[in-house]
Amino acid sequence: MPAQxxxxxxxxAALGDAELAQLACQRDGGAFRTIMQRHNRRLYRVARSVMRxxxxxxxxxxEAYVRAFSNLAAFRGESSLATWLSxxxxxxxxxxxxxxxxxxxxxxxxxxxxxxxxxxxxxxxxPQLDPERTMAQREIQTHRGTGN
Numbered sequence: 504m505p506a507q508x509x510x511x512x513x514x515x516a517a518l519g520d521a522e523l524a525q526l527a528c529q530r531d532g533g534a535f536r537t538i539m540q541r542h543n544r545r546l547y548r549v550a551r552s553v554m555r556x557x558x559x560x561x562x563x564x565x566e567a568y569v570r571a572f573s574n575l576a577a578f579r580g581e582s583s584l585a586t587w588l589s590x591x592x593x594x595x596x597x598x599x600x601x602x603x604x605x606x607x608x609x610x611x612x613x614x615x616x617x618x619x620x621x622x623x624x625x626x627x628x629x630p631q632l633d634p635e636r637t638m639a640q641r642e643i644q645t646h647r648g649t650g651n
Contacts, residue, residue: 520584546592553596567592
């Protein structure tokens with residue numbers, strides 16, 4: 504039996520991603536392992552570049568595989584499996600970063616006294632320095648000078 508398993512893994516390793524994805528859709532454990540072995544390094548690099556932490560990158564890769572394998576039927580093959588998996592890992596990493604961002608509750612912002620709020624004018628917002636107005640005035644002066 505072990506010789507048959509070894510032959511099977513060699514056969515799986517020789518398959519393309521599309522064939523492996525089809526086998527994985529049929530719950531073939533060997534296909535899952537082969538896909539993970541083939542793409543693990545790439546997904547880790549994608550996750551690590553966003554998360555900047557080895558442990559968190561590993562968590563992202565693990566969650567990306569869970570999401571990918573649970574939605575493998577949605578893989579249409581319009582892009583490579585590597586691209587599809589990388590996008591899932593990237594979205595997972597970015598989602599985790601968004602979850603960390605400090606945020607303020609809207610009611611907290613609205614309840615602040617208005618004395619703390621002020622309108623800050625844009626620099627050079629005077630009518631004399633308005634670029635559209637300046638160009639219109641130049642055009643008028645040009646036409647006046649030519650007699651039109």
